[in-house]
Amino acid sequence: MRVINFNPGPAGLPLPALERARDELLDFEHSGMSVMEHSHRGREYEAVHNEAIALLTELLGIPTSHQVLFLTGGASQQFAQVPMNFLTPGTSADYLMTGVWSEKAFEEAKYYGTPRVAVTTVQPDKHYTRVPHQDELRLDAKAAYVHMTSNNTIYGTQWHTFPDVGAVPLVVDMSSDFLWRKQDVGGIALLYAGAQKNLGPSGVTVVVAARDFIARGRKDIPKVFRYGIHAENNSLYNTPPTLAIYLVRNVLAWMKSVGGLAQIEAWNRQKAALLYGALDQHAGFYRAPVERASRSVMNVVFHLPTEALDAAFVAEARTQGMVGLKGHRTSGGIRVSTYNAVTVENVQALTSFMEHFVKTHG
Amino acid sequence: MRVINFNPGPAGLPLPALERARDELLDFEHSGMSVMEHSHRGREYEAVHNEAIALLTELLGIPTSHQVLFLTGGASQQFAQVPMNFLTPGTSADYLMTGVWSEKAFEEAKYYGTPRVAVTTVQPDKHYTRVPHQDELRLDAKAAYVHMTSNNTIYGTQWHTFPDVGAVPLVVDMSSDFLWRKQDVGGIALLYAGAQKNLGPSGVTVVVAARDFIARGRKDIPKVFRYGIHAENNSLYNTPPTLAIYLVRNVLAWMKSVGGLAQIEAWNRQKAALLYGALDQHAGFYRAPVERASRSVMNVVFHLPTEALDAAFVAEARTQGMVGLKGHRTSGGIRVSTYNAVTVENVQALTSFMEHFVKTHG
Numbered sequence: 265m266r267v268i269n270f271n272p273g274p275a276g277l278p279l280p281a282l283e284r285a286r287d288e289l290l291d292f293e294h295s296g297m298s299v300m301e302h303s304h305r306g307r308e309y310e311a312v313h314n315e316a317i318a319l320l321t322e323l324l325g326i327p328t329s330h331q332v333l334f335l336t337g338g339a340s341q342q343f344a345q346v347p348m349n350f351l352t353p354g355t356s357a358d359y360l361m362t363g364v365w366s367e368k369a370f371e372e373a374k375y376y377g378t379p380r381v382a383v384t385t386v387q388p389d390k391h392y393t394r395v396p397h398q399d400e401l402r403l404d405a406k407a408a409y410v411h412m413t414s415n416n417t418i419y420g421t422q423w424h425t426f427p428d429v430g431a432v433p434l435v436v437d438m439s440s441d442f443l444w445r446k447q448d449v450g451g452i453a454l455l456y457a458g459a460q461k462n463l464g465p466s467g468v469t470v471v472v473a474a475r476d477f478i479a480r481g482r483k484d485i486p487k488v489f490r491y492g493i494h495a496e497n498n499s500l501y502n503t504p505p506t507l508a509i510y511l512v513r514n515v516l517a518w519m520k521s522v523g524g525l526a527q528i529e530a531w532n533r534q535k536a537a538l539l540y541g542a543l544d545q546h547a548g549f550y551r552a553p554v555e556r557a558s559r560s561v562m563n564v565v566f567h568l569p570t571e572a573l574d575a576a577f578v579a580e581a582r583t584q585g586m587v588g589l590k591g592h593r594t595s596g597g598i599r600v601s602t603y604n605a606v607t608v609e610n611v612q613a614l615t616s617f618m619e620h621f622v623k624t625h626g
Numbered sequence: 627m628r629v630i631n632f633n634p635g636p637a638g639l640p641l642p643a644l645e646r647a648r649d650e651l652l653d654f655e656h657s658g659m660s661v662m663e664h665s666h667r668g669r670e671y672e673a674v675h676n677e678a679i680a681l682l683t684e685l686l687g688i689p690t691s692h693q694v695l696f697l698t699g700g701a702s703q704q705f706a707q708v709p710m711n712f713l714t715p716g717t718s719a720d721y722l723m724t725g726v727w728s729e730k731a732f733e734e735a736k737y738y739g740t741p742r743v744a745v746t747t748v749q750p751d752k753h754y755t756r757v758p759h760q761d762e763l764r765l766d767a768k769a770a771y772v773h774m775t776s777n778n779t780i781y782g783t784q785w786h787t788f789p790d791v792g793a794v795p796l797v798v799d800m801s802s803d804f805l806w807r808k809q810d811v812g813g814i815a816l817l818y819a820g821a822q823k824n825l826g827p828s829g830v831t832v833v834v835a836a837r838d839f840i841a842r843g844r845k846d847i848p849k850v851f852r853y854g855i856h857a858e859n860n861s862l863y864n865t866p867p868t869l870a871i872y873l874v875r876n877v878l879a880w881m882k883s884v885g886g887l888a889q890i891e892a893w894n895r896q897k898a899a900l901l902y903g904a905l906d907q908h909a910g911f912y913r914a915p916v917e918r919a920s921r922s923v924m925n926v927v928f929h930l931p932t933e934a935l936d937a938a939f940v941a942e943a944r945t946q947g948m949v950g951l952k953g954h955r956t957s958g959g960i961r962v963s964t965y966n967a968v969t970v971e972n973v974q975a976l977t978s979f980m981e982h983f984v985k986t987h988g
Contacts, residue, residue, distance in 0.1 A: 267658030274868060276663045279652070286651040290644055296629030296947070300827035300873075301638045303950070336698035336829065337850065340864035344848035372848040460865055465662035467698065467829045467867025486706035486734040488699065502702035503822055505829025505867065506636060511662075585658070588665070 271588035275603040281514035319516035349481035351377030358382035363416035394555035415441035420565030445529035464512035567597035633950035637965040643876035681878035711843035713739030720744035725778035756917035777803035782927030807891035826874035929959035
């Protein structure tokens with residue numbers, strides 16, 4: 265029996281994508297071996313690799329100015345790889361600070377150049393409850409790039425409109441909301457996302473970057489860290505994580521089969537409306553700390569009146585087959601992550617439970 | 627129907643490890659979700675992670691002076707990560723050149739220090755047919771480390787005895803022969819291996835390193851590249867490739883179940899004896915270019931009298947259900963990779979076919 269999985273990542277994956285993997289795990293397309301036993305240079309795997317790129321390009325409408333890469337190391341490695349490629353000692357980049365992950369990205373950039381904080385919404389208690397407004401940004405027109413985190417899993421905040429950064433290249437860590445909707449990426453110089461939210465298992469990182477931005481990357485760094493080398497080799501410079509990319513292909517094929525990102529977005533907006541609706545209706549019981557305009561569609565964060573009630577909520581939900589609801593250890597409370605594999609029905613089950621819980625414990 | 631898979635990597639994996647993955651792919655240990663949908667911070671995944679480390683430690687007899695890490699990026703990333711951690715501008719490391727992979731490792735080290743070629747067995751035609759003898763090494767006692775490649779997949783050469791490098795830390799790229807036998811790793815400062823040969827799918831890199839060597843790593847590099855950070859966090863500094871590590875766990879559990887590395891080594895020696903025996907018996911037809919003492923137990927390389935016969939051999943073997951036999955594109959000929967999932971019976975089928983082929987085409 266499958267549970268209802270509200271994990272923040274690695275997150276639940278769509279059942280059809282997993283079933284497809286299970287059914288052919290020992291014998292991929294009648295080749296007599298698993299997809300993970302195929303050579304990454306063979307036509308069977310290369311077809312999967314290229315189909316994953318083609319599906320992503322189609323679903324997101326990625327323009328020909330941009331290229332899709334499959335790398336490894338997660339967002340954490342990108343925190344270092346971006347400045348390694350685009351900063352030199354003495355040059356700067358602007359960082360928009362909206363949470364712990366922005367902070368980590370900022371720290372790693374210090375080893376390669378001089379990152380600047382162009383804005384922060386940190387509070388005295390070190391938490392964040394909103395993303396900045398355009399007029400708060402103090403941008404440097406000479407920055408090598410502007411770095412931002414599009415969604416902040418821990419705090420449940422999200423940029424619903426991306427900032428105007430002028431002519432400076434925009435670099436976006438989309439790890440925690442990539443593919444929640446169709447989104448124009450033509451104006452983004454480079455985006456990166458660990459797969460383990462909407463896209464697949466952990467172990468593969470998707471990068472979508474402008475070809476002309478990639479071309480400006482430093483050439484005096486190891487080949488394996490140059491975006492340009494991976495771009496020239498279609499992400500086959502070295503052995504890619506073939507099984508993880510195969511699973512990403514399965515998830516993307518599922519997204520297409522259900523109607524693409526327009527349908528995915530509609531579901532995500534329905535799920536968020538259900539959850540925030542329940543919170544607002546019982547605002548005296550459920551406290552949602554995030555500023556309304558910054559509320560995340562992917563991670564809905566709230567607190568019950570006491571920590572004991574937070575714990576009771578998580579425990580009772582578990583008896584109803586709903587897991588992954590405990591808030592991040594630094595924030596406490598409840599976090600409902602509604603990545604793409606979570607259905608509207610799953611969320612309805614949770615909001616019914618929330619109604620019931622407020623009646624019995626409110 | 628599963629084929630007989632002689633792929634050089636990603637290589638075939640033991641069927642029981644794959645069947646176990648298939649059987650619980652949708653519902654891991656009755657948790658209601660796939661292992662890849664579990665949080666890397668949850669007790670279910672952490673048990674798998676720690677079991678993989680414990681099994682590897684037990685199978686190889688890793689001493690407490692050493693620690694096991696699970697990283698990503700394959701050997702190619704280690705080519706850069708090792709010098710990033712252990713070289714500074716002006717310091718040198720000694721490289722033992724035995725093939726293309728040693729050459730690539732050497733090139734990446736140039737971005738961090740001054741690597742030296744302490745020996746090379748390259749021939750005028752740029753190929754390699756042997757590993758060096760101890761008395762050929764020109765070692766620098768002040769080197770930060772000595773780097774070597776224990777097995778050379780492309781050329782089919784292997785170090786059967788590791789060189790004496792004195793007090794200088796030994797770093798070994800074991801990507802293509804890790805776990806072919808029980809091996810004392812206490813004298814190795816750091817070894818690394820992409821999983822995709824004897825260990826699991828591509829997408830995870832195993833590092834086994836001396837704790838005191840790790841501690842000497844540079845602190846002025848990004849956190850994500852420091853071995854020390856991953857060691858302190860038991861390879862959970864950031865989200866690890868959980869599915870790949872789970873599969874490594876399955877493969878290690880299989881190794882233990884069949885009798886551990888003593889049994890694995892016995893099978894590997896039998897397989898190599900069968901193949902080299904067939905080559906030597908028909909030395910007029912099958913040409914094995916590798917010097918006898920350097921012959922690899924993992925990759926058996928040979929040529930037929932003509933390229934047309936090489937191609938016919940590969941094509942006819944395929945009709946018998948044997949795949950993955952084509953030599954590397956830079957060397958041509960035939961390459962039989964006999965990683966741990968290849969059985970003695972599989973190799974007997976191939977040597978029977980070789981006998982037949984020499985009779986019909988010799």
